[in-house]
Amino acid sequence: MALLELSDLRTWFHTREGVVRAVDGVSLAIGAGEMLGVVGESGSGKSVTFYSLLGLVPSPPGRIESGRALFEGRDLLQMPPRELRNLRGRRIAMVFQDPMTALNPYMTVAAQVAEPLTVHEGLSGGAARVRVLEALRAVGIQDAERRMDLYPHAFSGGMRQRVMIAMALTTSPALLIADEPTTALDVTVQAQILDLIAGLQRDRGMAVALITHDLGVVARACDRVAVMYAGRVVESATTEALFDRPRHPYTEALMHSLPSTADAGAPLRAIPGMPPDLLGERTGCSFAPRCAHAADRCRTAACALVETVPGHATACIRAQAGEW
Ligand SMILES: Nc1ncnc2c1ncn2[C@@H]1O[C@H](COP(=O)(O)OP(=O)(O)OP(=O)(O)O)[C@@H](O)[C@H]1O
């Protein structure tokens, strides 16, 4: 059984311009101990999906319209806010994109990393310090005993991200949600942070949802992948199967936009065409206007995510029909 099973989540924003269907029927699952990569271009609904699970979508204008999110057998979307807050940071932890803004500049690192322990386990003083030290060492912070009493500004970007991860780990969560944890960092540090997360996943049997717009990161670290486009998952598969044979034209286009090893360092090639409009009701496949394989019926037919091969699902009706 999956640790987290999300089905048909819809999170819409009710704005003056109309209803923005940011998340419009997302289904995905994460197994215990598994690392799931969630990829898709900017605005595809990756963050809003996971914010919805944790009750972090600003409301108004956001509203969870429908869906079910079973975590350890309970529906997160139906949970009273108090209970959800208690679960958050204890069983599910989240690491954000920008460690500079996520840490409080006026609190020492030790005090911040200790916070979840104080809130969830009632630990303070020496007992909390021991656990903080353990966590800081686990994420590779050298000389932690001395450095824990410094303020965040004394740490580099990569080290601050390590501090965020240490904070997330203190309560041994079953699921870590990492939202673009490496985008703000330079390439070498990115690789170190990814290796750190992958190592923790392996050693602690912790499940990870790794949100990224970088397929290279997915190839390197993830067991499975969910590809998002315009508020939906359009393809999901094991990483191996996805790279071996993508079964959605959007995934194929994403792969073509990756620089090959031959021109390493070259900028990403953008996918031609306009990003989708999320306002109002959509018919047919949202990717059809940019799709190299689209047929007329793609613009009108419903396109549900269907498993065409065991463990490999696609929302492309032409792939489902075996037409490409
Ligand atoms: N408060 C809000 N009001 C209106 N629309 C919103 C709000 N928050 C998010 N959205 C819209 O929801 C859509 C999905 O946003 P989301 O942040 O989930 O994208 P993302 O896939 O995480 O992108 P990125 O890779 O840039 O982080 C976007 O089109 C965004 O404009």
Ligand SMILES: [Mg+2]
């Ligand atoms: Mg995001």
